[in-house]
Amino acid sequence: MSLHVQSLTCIRQDRLIFKSVELSLSSGEILWVKGRNGAGKSSLLRILAGLLKPASGIVSWDGTDVEQEPEQYQQNLRYVGHQDALKTAYTARENLNFWSQYTGTNNVAAALEAFQLQTIADHPVRILSAGQKKRSNLARLIACPAPLWILDEPVSSLDTDYIDLFKNLLETHVKAGGMALLATHQDLGLQSARHLDLNDIWQVAG
């Protein structure tokens, strides 16, 4: 499995966000997308998640243009964005149960365990802390397994212990043949990760 991106250009509200972005990602790889605020990290990730249409360029999955079969491509990816996509009236377990039913997967118990959520799994999300919400959100990655993870600031509001936990899960996922694309401000110290700096692209394109 592999993801290829050719000369991707993004224009939003008549403003050029980035142009000519090239990247490729295959099984077992992590790509760390860097760049200052406004460099287009989130836009790039949203385009790759199929939420945003690029102004030009091609995104292909296993050699097929994802424009042609967006549903099939999106079954292969999980996206974690800035918002936590949790229903506050539901417990973490109920939230995960819904997502696994919705996507036709079934791995909720393992997900709760992986993110150490068992003790709080049956409290309404309303009363959880920001970090606990973030973990409940990230647990969707395990509850609804998919090879490609697209993660926008996945560790914000996590403390260092949980950041390490998350890094381990990420590395396990990649070793098992998955792949991940993540945008963060801080360096997670992932040795195996390749880098993509959106600031550089700007300078080259000048």
Add this chain to the structure above:
Amino acid sequence: MAIDLHKYANPTRFLRIANAIFPWSIVVSVGLLVAGLYLGLFVAPPDYQQGETVRIMFVHVPAAWMAMSVYSMMAVSSAAGLIWKHPVADLSAKAAAPIGACFTFLALVTGSLWGQPMWGAYWVWDARLTSMLILLFLYLGYMAVWESFEDQSKAAKAAAILVLIGAINIPIIKFSVDWWNTLHQPASVATMEGPKIHGSILTPLLIMGLAYTSLFVTIFIIRVRAEILGRRLRMLRVNQLQE
């Protein structure tokens, strides 16, 4: 660095054609308006029942025609904008809306002024007037959608969806209001049909219709031109920021 120049190829051609038409459309509008109003207000015979008040018809009826046809034109050009992503199509629907709303408003005001001598009340829930009123609401909603989005390309698509839903609905609304009217009013009450139409009335009516159309074209060109220039200006500013 310039972005997406081909997007402006079409507007440029549109501007060239519009600039060529513009002086003529002013002349034609003024000429037809003068002729139509003269024929309608002085030459056409008074109605044997309604007397001189029937002359309001020459202002009212063509305005109602325009109200409907401008909305249809907006629907067609919005559909074109959605399907072929033609850059002028969205702008032209946007530019046409306030003009259409003004014609609708004119039809409503003249209709109620006409209604006073006919029915003894400034507002009667006549089927046509009611339909016009609903059409005015549709225009206002459409314009409000354009105002509510910051991103102009999103506003264009949202407004296009709304105008198409409205276009599907207008015949249904029209039918339901007619139905409602016949349920609630005895058939003997006069409607806005006006007197039997014969030549001396039809000619000024048609001339006024053409005059309104040409007036619409004139104002429309001014508005589309302003829209295109505004968009270019925004684009220039953005490009300047990025250099």
Add this chain to the structure above:
Amino acid sequence: MNSFLALLMRDMRLAYRQGSALTMTLSFFVIAVTLFPLGVGPELDVLARIGPGVLWVGALLACLLTLDRIFQADYEDGTLEQLLMGPLPIEFIVLAKIMAHWITSVLPLIIVSPILAISLNLHSDGIWAMVISLLIGTPVLSLIGAVGGALTVAMRRGGVLLSLLVLPLYIPVLIFGVASVEAAVALLPMGPHLMLLGGLSLGALVVCPFAAAAALRLAVE
């Protein structure tokens, strides 16, 4: 299909948990209808005359209050974009949410409408006609409302705009709905009116999910 059911059940359960919304809508409906006898006077003949119209307008406005919730909460917490990335086509997501809205926000109004109809001195034939016409006609309210809700979902104060967009489009349902009740009260056949209402519902069912889906795509971008 499982995804569709999962979404439908989730929305219904959520509405059940946040029961306050339902009681507020119901209270609004009851209070709005109660204002009319206070406004026009308690003569039973007058009330029976305006009853069908009052109930339909009340139901329409009460429904309007809940429209922004169809998509807004899911949009704000990021659920909507996750739903869009799931296996269900957007048109079906919209349909599931419309069904959930109708069941949780409109059906309760229909259930209490006979009681309000009695308070307005509506003839017993009229009460049955009222319930049947509401059952057949109100899906249009949810369907058209979903288009309005999808168009205004990304706006901070979309509520006012939503009513401006949606209310003119509700007029045919109002007219045919009230006409069918009035026909029943006058002991005339109400079949034609109900057929027209049903036609509106089916037409809206065909058009509105696509329009709302297109509007949602815009909102998420």
